[in-house]
Amino acid sequence: MAWQLRGVVIDQQKLPVAYASVYVENSTYGVATNVKGEFVMNLENGTYSLVFQAVGYEKIIKEISIKGANQNISITMPVSAALLNTVTIEADREDPAYPIIRKAMAARKQNDKAVAAFQCNVYSKVSLEKEFMVHDTLERKARDTVENTLAKERMNFIETKSQLNFEQPNHWKEIKYAVHDLDAKKPMNVMQLTIDGYGDDINYGQEAINRTMFKTNLSEARFNFYESLMNLPNLGQVPFSSPIGASAFLNYKFKLIENFYEDGFWVNKIAVEPKRKFAALFSGFINITDSLYSIKAVDLEPDKTELLFYDYMRIFQEYTWVNDSIWLVEREEFFYETKDGYETQIGNTNIVYSDYNLAPTFDKRFFGNEIMRIEDDAYEKDNLYWDSIRPIELKAEEVVFLTEQDSLDDYYASEAYLTKDDSTVNHIGIWDVLLQGIRHQNSFKKYDWFIFPLIQQLRPLGVGGYRHVLGGSYQKELSKATKYRVYGELNYGFTNKDLKGEIGFDVTYLPKRFGRFHGEYRNNYVMLNTYASVGTIFSRSNYVQDIFYSFGHDIEIINGVYLDVTLEFGEKLPITDIKLSSWSDQLFGGFNEPVEFEAYRDFGIDVKLKLTPFQKYQTKPYKKVVLPSKWPSITLWYKKGIPGIFGSSSNLDFLEIKVDDKIQFGTWGESKWRVMAGSYLNDNTVRVADFKYFRRSDPYWFSNPLMSFQLLRPEAAAIFTTKPYFQGNFKHSFEGSLLNKVPLVRRAKLQTVVGAGTLLLGESNFKHAELFAGVELPIRIRKQLFKVGTYYSIAQSTVTNFSGEFKFGIDFFNDFTNSWSY
Numbered sequence: 159m160a161w162q163l164r165g166v167v168i169d170q171q172k173l174p175v176a177y178a179s180v181y182v183e184n185s186t187y188g189v190a191t192n193v194k195g196e197f198v199m200n201l202e203n204g205t206y207s208l209v210f211q212a213v214g215y216e217k218i219i220k221e222i223s224i225k226g227a228n229q230n231i232s233i234t235m236p237v238s239a240a241l242l243n244t245v246t247i248e249a250d251r252e253d254p255a256y257p258i259i260r261k262a263m264a265a266r267k268q269n270d271k272a273v274a275a276f277q278c279n280v281y282s283k284v285s286l287e288k289e290f291m292v293h294d295t296l297e298r299k300a301r302d303t304v305e306n307t308l309a310k311e312r313m314n315f316i317e318t319k320s321q322l323n324f325e326q327p328n329h330w331k332e333i334k335y336a337v338h339d340l341d342a343k344k345p346m347n348v349m350q351l352t353i354d355g356y357g358d359d360i361n362y363g364q365e366a367i368n369r370t371m372f373k374t375n376l377s378e379a380r381f382n383f384y385e386s387l388m389n390l391p392n393l394g395q396v397p398f399s400s401p402i403g404a405s406a407f408l409n410y411k412f413k414l415i416e417n418f419y420e421d422g423f424w425v426n427k428i429a430v431e432p433k434r435k436f437a438a439l440f441s442g443f444i445n446i447t448d449s450l451y452s453i454k455a456v457d458l459e460p461d462k463t464e465l466l467f468y469d470y471m472r473i474f475q476e477y478t479w480v481n482d483s484i485w486l487v488e489r490e491e492f493f494y495e496t497k498d499g500y501e502t503q504i505g506n507t508n509i510v511y512s513d514y515n516l517a518p519t520f521d522k523r524f525f526g527n528e529i530m531r532i533e534d535d536a537y538e539k540d541n542l543y544w545d546s547i548r549p550i551e552l553k554a555e556e557v558v559f560l561t562e563q564d565s566l567d568d569y570y571a572s573e574a575y576l577t578k579d580d581s582t583v584n585h586i587g588i589w590d591v592l593l594q595g596i597r598h599q600n601s602f603k604k605y606d607w608f609i610f611p612l613i614q615q616l617r618p619l620g621v622g623g624y625r626h627v628l629g630g631s632y633q634k635e636l637s638k639a640t641k642y643r644v645y646g647e648l649n650y651g652f653t654n655k656d657l658k659g660e661i662g663f664d665v666t667y668l669p670k671r672f673g674r675f676h677g678e679y680r681n682n683y684v685m686l687n688t689y690a691s692v693g694t695i696f697s698r699s700n701y702v703q704d705i706f707y708s709f710g711h712d713i714e715i716i717n718g719v720y721l722d723v724t725l726e727f728g729e730k731l732p733i734t735d736i737k738l739s740s741w742s743d744q745l746f747g748g749f750n751e752p753v754e755f756e757a758y759r760d761f762g763i764d765v766k767l768k769l770t771p772f773q774k775y776q777t778k779p780y781k782k783v784v785l786p787s788k789w790p791s792i793t794l795w796y797k798k799g800i801p802g803i804f805g806s807s808s809n810l811d812f813l814e815i816k817v818d819d820k821i822q823f824g825t826w827g828e829s830k831w832r833v834m835a836g837s838y839l840n841d842n843t844v845r846v847a848d849f850k851y852f853r854r855s856d857p858y859w860f861s862n863p864l865m866s867f868q869l870l871r872p873e874a875a876a877i878f879t880t881k882p883y884f885q886g887n888f889k890h891s892f893e894g895s896l897l898n899k900v901p902l903v904r905r906a907k908l909q910t911v912v913g914a915g916t917l918l919l920g921e922s923n924f925k926h927a928e929l930f931a932g933v934e935l936p937i938r939i940r941k942q943l944f945k946v947g948t949y950y951s952i953a954q955s956t957v958t959n960f961s962g963e964f965k966f967g968i969d970f971f972n973d974f975t976n977s978w979s980y
Contacts, residue, residue, distance in 0.1 A: 255414040278322050283548075319334070330525075440473075443457045718770040732752060760799055795812075829888065947967050
């Protein structure tokens with residue numbers, strides 16, 4: 159049985175020594191202190207020599223005896239008279255670490271592929287403590303109320319018991335049998351659901367997450383140091399280079415620290431130092447065995463400048479000897495911290511792998527596109543179960559937190575508790591009224607409603623002048639993730655004294671296949687081009703009046719194949735008879751003249767078929783969570799206008815195909831591209847509202863380069879066609895791989911980007927092509943990550959001469975998809 163050794167490491171001024179290494183001498187087992195200098199180790203009965211080491215302090219070795227009980231210690235580290243020597247190589251003598259690393263590099267593929275398949279049990283514990291900075295010290299914020307205890311403001315905690323399955327070349331599947339989830343997740347908003355400005359691509363099945371908690375699922379980040387490059391999107395944009403990868407000697411310096419005998423093998427402890435800063439590299443230690451030259455353990459820190467959400471990260475791995483030639487991971491532990499205003503969040507993820515089976519029998523269809531499954535009863539395990547299967551001791555803070563939570567088990571299911579828990583959401587503050595909206599949820603009755611914030615109610619650039627909007631939504635869950643939602647708005651124009659509005663609903667009846675009925679009615683002013691330029695989006699030339707009815711159904715037919723079929727009936731009317739505010743003519747100029755056309759009715763069918771090949775996903779109780787795909791997504795869009803029904807005069811056929819994808823080029827960045835082609839196959843009755851519209855460009859504003867163009871400016875207010883068209887867009891972000899090699903400049907963390915676009919319209923033989931290049935600066939304010947950029951674009955078309963212009967833009971990071979919008 160392992161006992162818990164808790165301690166704190168301080169300096170001679172009683173200040174905590176953060177990020178110090180604490181390890182058992184002549185072994186690979188170690189941990190790190192957190193920002194408060196605290197550490198926790200799990201040790202069996204015995205006597206140990208513990209080594210305490212930190213940059214700028216003298217190394218301390220202290221003997222500790224564990225005798226059937228937990229212990230607490232305090233260590234004081236004196237400041238070193240001289241800083242640790244940097245790793246150097248003498249001209250006439252190579253450090254002994256280099257031949258060891260060469261042999262490890264030569265053996266890495268053999269060690270990585272040593273096992274054809276395995277199956278093992280996994281226990282994972284992820285905890286996140288929240289501390290507040292007060293006068294340059296960290297302390298707990300008093301939270302004595304039941305509401306705050308239930309709101310999980312002090313700590314978030316998740317533990318799981320699962321089975322991990324693997325088969326070469328790269329098939330993984332995790333099955334979770336037990337989940338103890340006391341986490342406060344961030345809800346998803348509508349902006350994060352929509353992929354592009356057309357609003358026709360929805361990320362099916364994504365759910366609320368807590369981005370600060372690291373590796374709550376094993377598939378989130380796989381640290382395989384036998385691979386030259388590790389793609390770790392939860393850490394950073396650029397793949398991290400392994401210290402024993404193909405380019406190890408280009409990226410790292412090495413120094414042999416010591417060798418010792420452990421578990422029947424000689425182990426070489428080697429210091430790893432990156433040759434340059436501001437790059438996706440590690441620093442720390444790697445332990446290599448003397449026989450197979452396999453990894454025995456790692457203690458590494460990624461470069462802080464490459465981390466997206468964390469201010470500090472420390473990675474520990476220990477490997478266990480399974481048979482004569484196979485070493486597999488036995489323990490992974492991650493120490494990490496992030497700051498959010500005055501709050502510092504201290505995280506620890508501890509994963510224990512056990513009971514390896516190297517000859518498992520898998521069904522031929524076992525490894526499909528499902529990479530993780532949570533059994534339906536996984537959340538129902540009681541405290542006796544968790545006490546019986548935990549392979550490690552809980553920290554004192556975790557024990558207190560769980561005791562508080564467990565004491566409220568009976569209370570959890572009551573209406574009184576749920577009402578108090580909801581109170582943290584239902585509280586109405588000034589920012590809710592102004593910016594975020596007023597939300598009320600009742601978890602006991604499983605419903606919630608939402609009212610637009612004031613900023614969404616005010617529409618000063620509305621059709622005909624100022625319009626005021628009242629709107630919101632109501633949602634109720636029925637059972638096992640089946641639910642319905644009703645949403646709508648009313649808007650009133652004071653100039654024309656006209657009331658407009660819309661109402662819609664959707665009913666999800668088959669959540670694991672996204673089976674959903676949806677419908678809508680509106681009598682409102684709608685945009686002809688829903689993705690128009692800023693200069694024309696509110697102009698009267700971009701609006702018509704629409705009386706519209708729709709009813710549809712969408713579903714995932716098979717994995718990665720989505721079908722949405724909608725019947726639509728509407729009447730389009732011009733807005734030439736409404737009063738326009740005088741300021742609108744001054745603001746929009748020639749673009750403010752409403753489009754004249756004869757009112758008409760149309761009835762038709764709208765079909766969207768989306769295909770994502772080999773789509774990976776997770777299965778959770780009563781729901782499916784879709785993961786970003788490595789393959790291109792293909793969307794077919796077909797519209798059919800049917801004459802004679804309800805007075806419809808529409809008789810048209812429209813078809814469009816769209817393909818988009820992103821590709822990672824190692825440390826050289828990521829490319830994203832999108833191509834789209836289509837045409838009216840039958841354009842007998844194509845009216846103004848049916849045209850295929852394209853976005854004009856705005857002066858100085860850099861729009862989404864995957865959906866639009868930066869210098870597309872014919873004289874007309876709108877660019878449209880009824881004939882064949884082709885649009886192609888491309889952007890490559892070097893993600894700092896160029897500028898991080900330039901001294902001084904690399905400190906600014908600037909990233910270079912290049913891109914191109916083309917638009918071909920068959921109707922007038924119109925051709926447009928452009929190129930752009932720029933620099934972007936990632937910025938994190940609390941938990942929001944975004945980039946500001948400066949770009950220069952050049953373009954030429956059949957109606958404009960060669961031109962160039964500087965642009966400025968902003969891009970936001972979607973932490974549900976781990977990607978930027980462009």
